[in-house]
Amino acid sequence: MIRKVPVEELRPGMEVVKLSSEIWEHLPFLYTRPGVIESRSQVERIRAEGYLHAFIQVGEGGEAMDRRLDGLLAGPDSLPPPKPRVPFEQEMEVARVTYDRAMHHAKRIIHDVKLGRKVDYEASVETVDAIVNSAIRNPDTLLCLSKLSDYDDYTYAHCINVAAIAVVFGEYMGLGREELVRLGLAGMMHDLGKTAVPSRIINKRARLTDVEFEEIKRHPEYGCDILVRQREVTDDVLEAVRDHHEKFNGSGYPERLVNRDIAPFARIISLADVYDALTSDRSYKDAILPNKALAIMYGMRGQDFDPVEVQMFIKCLGIFPSGSLVKLNTGFYGVVYESNPSLPLMPKIKIILDEDLRPIPSELVDLAAAQALGNRNLEILECADPASYRLNLRPYLTRSG
Template sequence: MVLKIGVNELAVGMYVVDTGLSWMEHPYLFSRQGPIDSEKSLQALKREGYTEAFIDTRQSGLDDDAARRLSGGALFTEAFTERATPAATSRRAVPMAQELPAARKVYEDALAFARDFIHKAYLEKTVDIERSEAFVSDVISSVARNREALTGLCKLRFYDEYSYTHSINVTVLATAFGQFLGLPEDELHPLGLAALFHDIGKANIPREVLNKPGRLDDREFQVIKRHPLESYVILKGMGALASKVLSAIVEHHEKYDGSGYPRGIGGEEVSMFARIISLADVYDALTSERVYKKGMPPSQALGVMYGMREKDFHPTMVERFIKCLGIYPVGSFVRLSDSRHGLVWALNAQAPLSPTVKAAFDDAMRPIPAEYVDLAACGEASAGPPLSIAEAVDPRRFNIDMAAVMN
């Protein structure tokens, strides 16, 4: 489990997590992956002015009681164990297995569209509004049938082309979250368009800055910070988008505490669409593989985002986002308490820690006949300790083909 603590609470032996968050946007966050190996290195990072860090409690040797003492309250997983209200219950007009082929076609068609969409944006500084609206309509239709199918595909890493998949994933995640919040379809369409176009202004940013693998210097960061307004310039000139779409695009890097850009607004001043897109944007960035960093497992990324509430994110919004995706989002690879391993297949809004898991590997990571395990039903039927998720596991450690497991 990931836990945010102050650097004064860090101790030798604790394991720090590299979040991959921008140093320029989070200058006080110590994010150098690995254990604190000595008192000398601990004092050095304090002298450098860092005030916060995210640690992996398991790799730090902390049990739940010790983690609770550090957090000063409930742990991330415990904060979401209450039964969901009817409004928060996952809607599934069709089962996961039935929607999955249709969702995969939507995603693969979207990838082909995104290649053309991004090339046209970079070369011609324009976008195809009609094709974009058709794509957003397909996404809305899929999430209306079963939002877990399409959001699950976003994180299975069928593709490694971040520049293409990011705009698709943010659109899917934002639309799914909007549906979870109860937005009507005539609001989901502009939300989806704003999510799709949110980074279009990067077409006006020099490629050497945009694709720099290392840390940006201050001058380069100032250049990057122009992209929301550059997006506005490109899209405003086309004259075909609603003002709420343009506002969301301009504001998607604003933060709850007012420390974002370009205007430095915060709280309720930031539009609802922008708050939704910001969450989808950061989640996809945290969980995506890049040249310079590994992607985080989905549950770990949500733990980081929970730690960013009241600073980067509106606290209620980030909590609802986590409820939408689940503590262990669909597509997460997990180890069960009986040592089997598998993929989270479907959420259980009434029991967030007890989704349905497609168990497909034994304790030694050998393939076994797949079994769909409803952890909530197991708990109700069990006379002994209920079957549960022991931990989220990074499938890359075992070279697991997650696409094959999903199929």
Template sequence: MLKKIAVARLRPGMFIHEFCGDWMSHPFWRSRFRLDGDDDLRRIVESGVEHVYIDTERGLDDQDAVPAAEVRAAVEQEIVAALATPVDVPMRVSVHEEIQRARKVHDQAHRVVRSMMSDVRLGKAVSLEDAEPVVEAITGSVLRNGGALMGLIGIKNKDDYTFLHSVSVCTLMIAFGRSLGLEGDDLRQGGIGGLLHDIGKMKVPDEVLNKPGRLTDAEFELIKRHPGDGHATLVETPGIGPVPLDITRHHHERLDGSGYPDRLAGDAISSMARMAAIVDVYDAITADRCYHKGMPAAEGLRKMWEWSAAHFDQKLLQAFMRCVGIYPVGSLVRLESGRLGVVIEQNESNLLTPRLRVFFSTRSNGYIKPEVVDLSRRLGSGGGDRIVSAEAPDRWGVDPGRFLLVA
């Protein structure tokens, strides 16, 4: 059985199943292992992670451990209560109308980020003249209908993760900022910060950045240098503003002071850096990487809420979840009827009842004629069904992106 336990109660002989924290907060990038000695225990304590899940069938139990099912039920109740009033962000066009333009914007952004990061690896400077048109194009797409581009950013090739992650963080920062009422240069600066936040990773050797196994202490320390290295690179960029510099240096800081590089805590972390921390972790844990399989977006948001008291600004996390939805655009979900569907649009009045395109039956284990279902409508009008779970596409061997990107 999986159970949640405080790190203070860990002891040798327990089997670690999962850390309650993002993968960049600890050196155990393959998180499932038996705790055999004091060295691993010391590294866990020093990482700042406060809780872990243990597998009591593969290791020792603890009397204070809480079953995972109980934790999950409590977290889901908290989320539903916290998001009772969703954000109302007007859309100028439908997802259907915006999707083709969003594809072009996404492809352009990917090419520019790849080129900029390659230049930095070669010792060249970052040019705002390259970054600003990308941010402007992403902002335009988000203002027309953020769902189109936010659906696209969930589709990543793990070999291009570093570049696509930067595009995703930029997109999400702009959508998040807009939902909070930011506009004009404030929104633009947040987008630039999102696009450039990981530029320091180009100073990390590929064999460390993409290592599939557990990092040594020295390798983890090298990874943790990337915010400072990125800041140092951007300081040399003419015209760079204080917001992108702040985001780049501080997107791995955590409210409890356990982050890096400056171990800032509480109010010492700016609002923009707090926003970037949320966006960065959300995109990282929901994407396939060389060293872990990404989790469904809805599951990622639930995990982040579970960690939020120590790691994130909870009010901002609530706002982010309202922005992207409990089931974000592009999510694969299973309905009570046994059908699978991809979320194509949020319902502003109820985040639990988005619009879907259903395309697969789990009962017959086969594709069905695609159909748009609005879960907010009553029985007989596409409703009468409900979401019972978020699903991983690999479980069913389907590609929800094929049905999201129908224009």
């Protein structure tokens, strides 16, 4: 398992998890240099450099970690009943158009805000309405597409990914349609305030100075200032934009709100925001595998996130979220098509590569159905990193066969 600990609890022999992502905005004083802690003097140096927390690996490898999470999240009592879905391949064609149009709209509104223009709110509602429609028909398509965006478009893709992931989770939690649209609007606009922060700070790869971080901490309020001038924007959208960096234990910003004092939409946006930051490629860093990102977020429960809400978020996405490349016990590789909230280790997968990573005629397999029929010979061993094999998964996910 992965656990977030205060730096003062680090001890020689503990292993710090590799965490090369855009998480600095959420955890600016996080120590992220991976490897085993060698000595007490190393801990003292880390403290002296001003770091407050680190993520450590607690005694279990990837497969054990997945199974432990599966056991913790398998309780059926809080699980919403399954809903009928449009087939993945059928909805993917529609979802791809929806996603591409949303990306175009995100570029437009960010450009307009930088020029001092108002956000086209009516067009924003139409864009999010299409995202909500797709999430209702088959949420796994949007989750797949959120992991296939090009890093050169990260600024825009992040807005759309957060909106899509938040809507998928909100739909899973039973929010009504109008609520989902407002939630999606909040997700799409949650970082508009960054347009008022100097680009040298936004694009800085090194650790921020205290002064720079204080400026970053103002972007939720900048975002509210941009949107409050538009009368169409509802209070719950404004609250979500303002509060999306608040934390369960009161250590967030800008108001250091605690637990249920944080607006409900903001708590959902925060989960989607961190997940997308962890799992997105950038020009200067590789994404973290989706299952590892969820394990990291689980390690943040009770500190950054409400323990129940982060557990439900992981149930929604699945231990192996849609779009994940997985290695099977046969040595073959597959890509996850659809998650299975009731049996997180048994999603639907498309087997696409042999043990030597050579393409094979694809085969769609429902692991849960196969086991129900007595076939226990096929299972997922671990997530794999497509970047390590120079694989582009998009063709496998956006076409049938």
